[in-house]
Amino acid sequence: MGIMLLRLLALLGCLVVLGLAAEDFYKLLGIQKDASEREIKKAYRTLSKKYHPDKNPGDETAHDKFVAIADAYDVLIDEETRRIYDQYGHDGIEQHRKGGGRPAQHHDPFDLFSRFFGGSGHFGHGGGERRGPNMEVRVAVPLRDFYNGRLTEFTVEKQAVCSACEGSGSEDGVVETCDQCGGRGVRVMRQQIAPGLVQQVQQMCDKCSGKGKMVKHPCPVCGGSRVVREPETHELHVEKGMPRNVRINYENEADESPDWVAGDLVVHLVETDPQFGTADHERTDGTFFRRRGQHLFWREVLSLREAWMGDWTRNITHLDGHIVQLSRKRGEVIQPNAVEVIENEGMPIWHQHLPEGVEEAFGNLHVEYVVVLPDQMDKSMEKDFHGVWEKWRKKKGVSLDQEWGRPEGPVKMPGHDEL
């Protein structure tokens, strides 16, 4: 009983000290205990944008969450502090910080945000913050993915704020004001162009190349440029029935720079040319369906016998592997190029285009029948068929020329006799 009480008191003590920040760091970031560095960064990128105070004006909870996320990131991204946290929890981290653990590890949450997205840690809305250009990439997926929906990934190479120097360009973090221009980046020169006539010319400062700032020891990773080029992988959710050429926005994921807030990365989703793969699911007939909006189109080849006599079935494998069976009974004729519309076997309709209250709907599959005649026949087969035709031609045959009243010879045009 006594021990329980002590534990309770200790727990209360912790809560008082840490306040709301006591939420588990892993839970806060929505990651597993064994999350990789990449997963931690990704969680931070997603959550910090979501809870950024600029996006949630006046919302104290969002603000606190934004701060807590930055704190969780700082602790978990560093091997040493992560180990301390895993072993001793929030208490351990508190002790470590009091005991002079590397202060650089504790970022101002807005600084941290700016390391990921550039600028000064704020979004560009109204604050006069400069915004970088948007970036557009084309991602091509097969029709099958548009039909079934798929969670996939793509990688883009982009400019990112150098994490080694945190965008300062300096190895030791020291950035000095240029002594030649006093930080203005320009120098005013006086030139005498004629006796008594002096012109003032503004020139870019050559010492700092107009930056106004100087770095004695450039960062070895970015060479002092403050940015690096690096690949970044994003998740892409191809939703069922998404229109071809749809544009998907990834907020603030374009090129980064310490001088601006990153613009948006815009994914332009296109369809790859149809091609059989090696796996069964990549070899369905559906692979070669053609899409127009919510409808699908397919050409099915019939033999003369099938088209004329009927009595056949066909199993078409659809984009998700299910079978659409086509068939005709004996005596059911199909004319060449006839189109059969099979309802609800087209594309799923994208959720954004569904009418209110409808959960699922599909377009139609249009099957066009192409009839192919044999161009070679077995001699005896030819004889048989010929015999049958001759028999029926004699009995019932008509001459279409006669029926339509066509003449037997050419028709003479009037008016040429004078020549």
Ligand SMILES: [Zn+2]
């Ligand atoms: Zn200068």
Ligand SMILES: [Zn+2]
């Ligand atoms: Zn650097």
